[in-house]
Amino acid sequence: MGLNYxxxxxxxxxxxxxxxxxxxxxxxGHPGGSFSMAEILGCLFYKHLKFDxxxxxxxxxxxxxxxxxxxAPGLFSNMAVAGYFPESELETLRKFGSKxxxxxxxxxxxxxxxxxxxxxxxxxxxxxxxxxxLDSKNYHVYTIIGDxxxxxxxxxxxxxxxxxxxxxxxxxxxxxxxxxxDSYTERVMPLDEKLEGDNLSEMWKDASRWKTGDKWRSFxxxxxxxxxxxxxxxxxxxxxxxxxxxxxxIIISRTIKGKSVEHMEDNPxxxxxxxxxxxxxxxxxxxxxxxxxxxxxxxxDMTNLENEVxxxxxxxxxxxxxxxxxxxxxPNKTFDHTKIKELxxxxxxxxxxxxxxxxxVKHIRDYIDAGSDVVTVHAEVTDESSFGEIHDLLKQNxxxxxxxxxxxxxxxxxxxxxxxxxxxxxxxxxxxxxxxQKYIEATHEKMARLKSLLSEHNFSGYIExxxxxxLENIGSVFADGARAFVGGGAIIxxxxxxxxxxxxxxxxxxSRRKQLLEKANQLGGSELVNKWINLHVIGEKQEQIRKIAxxxxxx
Amino acid sequence: xxxxxxxxxxxxxxxxxxxxxxDNPNVVVLGADTTDSLKTSGFGKxxxxxxxxxxxxxxxxxxxxxxxxVSGKTSFASTYAIFLPGRAVDQIRNxxxxxxxxxxxxxxxxxxxxxxxxxxGPDGGSHQQIEDIAIMRVIPNFRVxxxxxxxxxxxxxxxxxxxxxxxxxxxxRSKTPLVHSESQEFNIGKGxxxxxxxxxxxxxxxxxxxMALEAAESLQQDGISCRVLDMYSIxxxxxxxxxxxxxxxxCIVTTEEHNIFGGLGSAVAESxxxxxxxxxxxxxxxxxxxxxxRDNEIPLLLEKHGITSINIAKQVKELRSKxx
Numbered sequence: 001m002g003l004n005y006x007x008x009x010x011x012x013x014x015x016x017x018x019x020x021x022x023x024x025x026x027x028x029g030h031p032g033g034s035f036s037m038a039e040i041l042g043c044l045f046y047k048h049l050k051f052d053x054x055x056x057x058x059x060x061x062x063x064x065x066x067x068x069x070x071x072a073p074g075l076f077s078n079m080a081v082a083g084y085f086p087e088s089e090l091e092t093l094r095k096f097g098s099k100x101x102x103x104x105x106x107x108x109x110x111x112x113x114x115x116x117x118x119x120x121x122x123x124x125x126x127x128x129x130x131x132x133x134l135d136s137k138n139y140h141v142y143t144i145i146g147d148x149x150x151x152x153x154x155x156x157x158x159x160x161x162x163x164x165x166x167x168x169x170x171x172x173x174x175x176x177x178x179x180x181x182d183s184y185t186e187r188v189m190p191l192d193e194k195l196e197g198d199n200l201s202e203m204w205k206d207a208s209r210w211k212t213g214d215k216w217r218s219f220x221x222x223x224x225x226x227x228x229x230x231x232x233x234x235x236x237x238x239x240x241x242x243x244x245x246x247x248x249x250i251i252i253s254r255t256i257k258g259k260s261v262e263h264m265e266d267n268p269x270x271x272x273x274x275x276x277x278x279x280x281x282x283x284x285x286x287x288x289x290x291x292x293x294x295x296x297x298x299x300x301d302m303t304n305l306e307n308e309v310x311x312x313x314x315x316x317x318x319x320x321x322x323x324x325x326x327x328x329x330x331p332n333k334t335f336d337h338t339k340i341k342e343l344x345x346x347x348x349x350x351x352x353x354x355x356x357x358x359x360x361v362k363h364i365r366d367y368i369d370a371g372s373d374v375v376t377v378h379a380e381v382t383d384e385s386s387f388g389e390i391h392d393l394l395k396q397n398x399x400x401x402x403x404x405x406x407x408x409x410x411x412x413x414x415x416x417x418x419x420x421x422x423x424x425x426x427x428x429x430x431x432x433x434x435x436x437q438k439y440i441e442a443t444h445e446k447m448a449r450l451k452s453l454l455s456e457h458n459f460s461g462y463i464e465x466x467x468x469x470x471l472e473n474i475g476s477v478f479a480d481g482a483r484a485f486v487g488g489g490a491i492i493x494x495x496x497x498x499x500x501x502x503x504x505x506x507x508x509x510x511s512r513r514k515q516l517l518e519k520a521n522q523l524g525g526s527e528l529v530n531k532w533i534n535l536h537v538i539g540e541k542q543e544q545i546r547k548i549a550x551x552x553x554x555x
Numbered sequence: 556x557x558x559x560x561x562x563x564x565x566x567x568x569x570x571x572x573x574x575x576x577x578d579n580p581n582v583v584v585l586g587a588d589t590t591d592s593l594k595t596s597g598f599g600k601x602x603x604x605x606x607x608x609x610x611x612x613x614x615x616x617x618x619x620x621x622x623x624x625v626s627g628k629t630s631f632a633s634t635y636a637i638f639l640p641g642r643a644v645d646q647i648r649n650x651x652x653x654x655x656x657x658x659x660x661x662x663x664x665x666x667x668x669x670x671x672x673x674x675x676g677p678d679g680g681s682h683q684q685i686e687d688i689a690i691m692r693v694i695p696n697f698r699v700x701x702x703x704x705x706x707x708x709x710x711x712x713x714x715x716x717x718x719x720x721x722x723x724x725x726x727x728r729s730k731t732p733l734v735h736s737e738s739q740e741f742n743i744g745k746g747x748x749x750x751x752x753x754x755x756x757x758x759x760x761x762x763x764x765x766m767a768l769e770a771a772e773s774l775q776q777d778g779i780s781c782r783v784l785d786m787y788s789i790x791x792x793x794x795x796x797x798x799x800x801x802x803x804x805x806c807i808v809t810t811e812e813h814n815i816f817g818g819l820g821s822a823v824a825e826s827x828x829x830x831x832x833x834x835x836x837x838x839x840x841x842x843x844x845x846x847x848x849r850d851n852e853i854p855l856l857l858e859k860h861g862i863t864s865i866n867i868a869k870q871v872k873e874l875r876s877k878x879x
Contacts, residue, residue, distance in 0.1 A: 057657075106654050112625070114654040117645050123615045124650060127622015127630075134583070134604060135627070154646075157612035161619065165607070 003046045005231050005350050005373050006400040006423035009290075010460055011081050012042035012231075016260055016287050018077035022090035022100070023274040029094060029102070032270035034074030036177035036228070036255035037144055041078045043234040044142055047398075048242075053083040056110035062139050065125045068146035068175060069103040069115020070272065076100050076108070084110045119152025121145060122172060126162050129170040140242065141170045147212070148180025151189045156219065162248040163220030171241040172250040175228065176212065177257040179268045191215070199539075200266050216250045228253025232373070236348040261286055262513075263535035278528055279535070282519050289512045292318035292484045293504050294352050294464070295497065298334050299436070299488035305339065308492060309346045315497030319352040319374075321466070321486045323432075324367075326357035329381055330433035337366040344371035352376070352424075352484075354404065354466070356432050361386040368397045376402025376426050376464075384414040391418055400424060402464070407431055407440050411450060419457035424484065425450075429477075430467030436489050439468030439477075447480035471503055475511035514548050521554045529554040556772050559732030559765060565669050567705035568726065569594035571712035572631060576602045582716060583623050585609060585632040587616040593633045593669055613638045617646035617666070624662040625654065629716055636668040636684035636725055640691050651721045652696045661696035661721040667712070671701070671725035672812025673845040673860065674762055676853045683845035689817025691723040692790050698743060699790040700724040701811075701819075703764035706735040707787055714741060725761070727812075729850065732765040734785070744791035752782035755871045756800035756807045758823050760786050763810040763838075763862060770867035781871060792822050798830035805878045806834045808870050812862060815839040834877040836870045838862060 003011070016038055023029035050062045066075045073093060080087045085099075085108075092098035099108040103116035113124055125143040132139050145155060162170060178185050178200050186195035193209040213223040222244045226233040234253065241249035257271070258264025261283050275283055295317050297308035312320045322340055327333035340351060350373035357363060360377040367375050377390055387403070394401045400423035405411055407428050427447060430437035447463070454463075464484035465477045474485055487504060494500040520532040529549055536542040549555045575582045576598055583605045590596040590608050599606035609615050613634060620630035632639075640647065651664045668687070675683045691699045700715075700722065702708045708726060715722045734749060741747075749764065750771050759767040764785045771781035782804050784796060800807060807827060809820035820837030827833060840860045848856035857863060861870075 106656055109657065114649060117649040120614070120618045120646055120650055123618030123646075124622040124625075127619040127624070127628075128626045129622075130607065130619070131583075131623045131626030131628050154612070154614040154618070157609070157615035158618075161607075161609050161612070161615055 002398050004395075004398045004400045004423065006461060008042050008046045008231055011046050011078075012038050013287055013290070014081050015042070015074070015077040017284055018080055018087055018090045019073045020275055020280055020283050020287070022073045022077065022093035024277060024280050025091045026094035026274060028272070028274050029073050030070040030272045031073065031275065032179065032257040032264055032267070032272070033068060033071040033146065033175065033177065034077070035259045035261065035264065036257045037068075037071055037074055037173070037175045038259065039229045039231050039234055040144060040173050040175065040253055041074060043231055043238060045078045045082045047235060048238050049142065050139070051082070051110070053110065056084065060137060060139055063112045063125070063128050063141045065113040065121045065128070065141065065143040066104050066115050067113070067121020067125075067143055068118065068149050069113075069121070071144075072100075072102065072104045072115070075104055075111070079108075079110055118146070118149040119154040122155055122158035123161070125170055125172075126158055126165070126167055129167045130165060132169055139169070142173070143170065144173045144175055146180070147174060147176045147178065147185045147191055148188070150174070150191055159216065159219040159221065166246050167248045168245050170248050171238065172248070173228075174212065174250055174252045175255050176252055177255045179257040179266070179271060181268075181271050183268055213252050216252070220247065222247045222249040223252060224249060225252045225254070228255035229259055232348045232350050260290060262541060263537070265538070267538045269537070278524055279532060281523060282516050282532060285519050286512070286516055289515070290483065291478065291508050291512075292462070293491070293501050294319035294321040294484055294486050295491040295501070296321040296323055296486050296488045297492060298323045299492040302334070305335070305343060306346060309343050311492070311497045313347045313349060315491070315501045317349055317497075317501060319350045319484065320347070321352045321354060322372075324353060324355050324357055325433065329358045329378065330356045332433050337363070337370040340367065340370040340372065350374065352464075354402070354426065357381070361389055364390050364393055368394065368399050372399055374400030374402050374424055376404045376424060379403060379405045379409050379412050379415065387415065387418065391421070395421070402426060404428060404466075407443065411453060416453075416457055419454060419459045422459065423461040424464050425454070425459070425461065426464045426466045427482070428467050429465060429469070432467070437468055439470070439473050444476065444480055447482070451481045471507050474504055474507045478508045478511045479515065510548065513545050514552060517545070517549050517552060517554050526555050556769055561730040561732055562705040563730050564702065564705055564708045564726040565592070565594045567708045568633075568667060568712060569597040571709045572598045573601050575713065575716050576605065579629065579716065581628050583607070583628045583630050585616055585620050585630060587611055587613050587634045587638065589634045595631075595633050613643045614646045617643045617664075618650045620664045621646075621650040621654070621662050624651075624664045625656065628663070630664045631667055632664060633667045633669070635670040635682065636687050637670065637682050639666055639668050640687040640723070641684050644690055648694050652694045655696070659719060663719055663721070665715045665722045665724065667724045667726070669726040670728045672727065672761065673840060673856055673862070674812060674853050675728050675845070676848050676850055676856070679847035680844040685812070685814045685840040685845065686817070687723075687725060688789055688811070688813050688819065689821070692817065692822065697721045697723055697790065698788070700787055701760040701789055702726065702787055703759075703761055703785050704731050704733045704735055706733065706737060706739060707741060710739070710741040711787065714743070718743065727762050729853065731762050734764050734768065741787065744788050744793055746788065746793035746796040747785040748782065748796065749785050750781065750783040752780040753804055754780045755875055756782040756784060756804045757810060757867060757871065758784045758786050758797070758800070758807055758819065759810045760789065760819050761812055763812065766862070766864040767810055767867055769864035770871065773864065773868050774871055779871065779875070786819055786823070789819055789822055792826055794826050794830060797823060797826045801827045801831040801833040806874045808836045808838060808867060808874055810838040810862065810867055812857075813839050814842055816842060833879065834874055836874045838867060838870060
């Protein structure tokens with residue numbers, strides 16, 4: 001298939017919603033482990049896996065083996081999004097007569113492995129991979145195992161076997177979410193080092209405690225370690241794994257059980273439990289409210305952009321925003337595609353290229369070739385025909401399509417027809433041209449107008465706020481509907497980029513929590529508000545959310 | 556009876572596999588560090604690419620076989636009985652029997668073991684599998700064979716290769732007496748009347764078929780006419796041949812190298828009680844484990860459990876008095 005990161009993320013979101021729908025309707029199931037592997041499945045289904053939903057038994061298809069079979073809702077929901085069966089089929093999950101069994105089953109065409117009894121999927125995958133080699137087939141086997149599952153001795157029997165037979169047409173993902181049914185993995189059976197206290201983030205912070213990779217390396221495997229929720233990291237790891245010959249590869253993906261729904265995150269209770277119907281709409285809104293922080297490096301040292309990129313990497317930026325200015329469309333000049341190409345090798349973090357140049361249609365190819373992951377062009381310098389050309393070229397090259405409007409530009413009517421397939425819309429909240437300007441307050445109103453237009457035209461991309469976004473206003477910009485935030489001086493201008501980004505996230509999170517409480521209040525008054533608050537049992541979330549609810553007068 | 560011709564099941568299995576390997580490029584053979592003992596290593600020498608030794612890892616052996624099978628291979632996985640049903644029943648159930656591609660039942664894996672039953676001898680009780688038939692019989696989609704001699708081994712191996720789906724076949728460790736002729740046919744779900752008779756039936760399997768024949772021979776001298784059935788297909792079982800035996804001979808003694816619970820005796824009792832109930836006596840391990848016995852002492856070990864031609868004859872006599 002091969003979609004761009006934005007489209008992949010959209011599909012992952014769809015799949016997550018289907019997991020909620022399916023497990024809720026079934027009244028049981030495993031959302032936690034479905035969400036921890038959501039980005040892994042997303043990268044596979046929408047970028048790497050060769051398959052044909054209309055011919056599930058196509059003999060040259062890649063094979064996906066979900067060894068941690070309890071995460072079946074995650075598999076089924078992606079199969080629905082990928083077109084194997086209608087999304088409504090998820091409503092039959094775990095029901096009598098359904099092909100969507102409680103665990104993956106060959107009863108459902110396209111499923112490769114009957115999972116459920118843990119620890120066996122890797123051996124099975126080795127068999128499939130060996131058969132592929134015997135038959136000189138080029139298919140690849142992708143297998144997802146769990147960390148709790150790694151307690152099973154057979155996993156290690158299989159690890160030795162794959163190494164002995166040099167099974168390099170097999171790539172394994174370890175969904176390292178640190179939680180199994182009873183408790184934290186490091187409590188039940190440590191894979192890394194013993195966990196002291198309940199703070200899983202301690203395990204995350206300190207790479208010296210990660211021993212799982214060493215285990216696999218000592219079994220003769222190629223080990224790649226990634227943040228399993230970063231699509232670009234998973235994508236890059238798959239490419240690396242596929243290029244590695246003569247040795248099997250495991251991609252150890254550090255993940256969060258229940259990822260994307262705060263009360264499920266890192267909470268062992270959500271290993272195998274379905275959400276109640278009354279909270280489902282709130283959860284769906286939360287899923288719709290995922291956000292990204294994109295530092296703009298021109299706010300830093302223009303003579304050493306390499307270092308600015310490195311600061312973004314260290315700061316765990318979601319995207320890196322690259323403002324290309326030509327000195328004509330805007331008075332300033334920054335850099336062009338040659339610089340982007342130079343920077344590209346420094347990181348896999350997506351490049352969010354914002355072209356503030358005249359006649360972008362003439363240059364779009366260069367920015368694709370330079371390694372942009374999304375390219376945004378301005379309404380002021382495009383028309384239906386040139387934008388159509390840009391749009392198609394970007395999509396064909398798996399690059400996201402962005403469209404920007406200046407503060408005094410209204411969304412042009414000719415662009416309405418592109419809205420459903422736009423990946424990003426930038427609503428400039430300063431006059432473009434230089435960093436360090438103040439946020440134009442009228443943007444809030446403009447966003448409100450725009451939002452209704454966008455929903456009317458089925459927009460499913462992200463709105464990016466660009467210009468003067470800071471800690472004071474980011475919450476309200478989020479409330480307006482922005483989901484990506486460009487930070488210039490407020491991030492890159494700060495001493496510690498990592499702290500600045502973290503502070504941005506905290507502010508957005510506060511705003512999001514308030515919105516979700518509003519939703520709860522609107523749907524079920526203080527009773528539902530309290531229920532929602534009480535679902536948040538890990539760490540200090542509950543206290544923080546209760547405080548927001550009290551301030552808003554919901555409780 | 557004449558002294559029997561003794562032949563080796565594992566050698567016959569090995570020969571059959573190599574022939575299958577030549578005839579069918581999709582046949583693959585897997586072992587778990589017992590490949591010299593099982594003599595499957597012969598296949599490995601002929602077809603190194605289609606032979607996989609996964610080490611002492613039986614769970615892995617079963618599941619890798621399943622993965623190959625789901626991808627179009629005909630997998631033969633072999634080790635000792637005690638290490639397959641006795642150890643990897645979860646993998647056998649969930650990775651071979653349960654996964655059913657559209658229109659099929661289970662995956663195309665043949666589990667062929669040696670060292671079944673008590674006649675394993677010196678290795679002792681830890682290695683004498685007397686539970687495998689019960690375990691394998693209860694798993695849906697599996698078919699279960701116990702060959703009586705090398706002719707049966709050869710023909711059943713070929714039959715399994717030609718028939719889609721999961722099979723379990725249990726061989727003995729020691730050399731076994733020939734009881735069948737080269738022209739004997741073997742079919743899924745069929746038994747063989749190896750000796751006809753009218754007063755009683757002995758339903759036997761594996762090495763006890765020869766014992767049953769010896770018992771029938773001695774009973775003949777007492778004027779008792781005994782029918783002997785080789786019930787090599789434990790599952791599916793030949794209901795027809797059993798019902799006929801029940802109607803025509805009025806009682807059935809079963810013999811096997813297996814716990815009397817859940818093995819051939821149970822299968823026969825289940826079948827006959829539904830078709831034409833007659834008195835049944837089950838001979839086999841009397842719900843107790845085996846123990847070490849040197850090769851020349853194996854008859855003593857079997858005797859301890861009543862698995863001898865003399866006891867079979869004795870039980871036939873007793874059972875006849877209970878006829879309805």
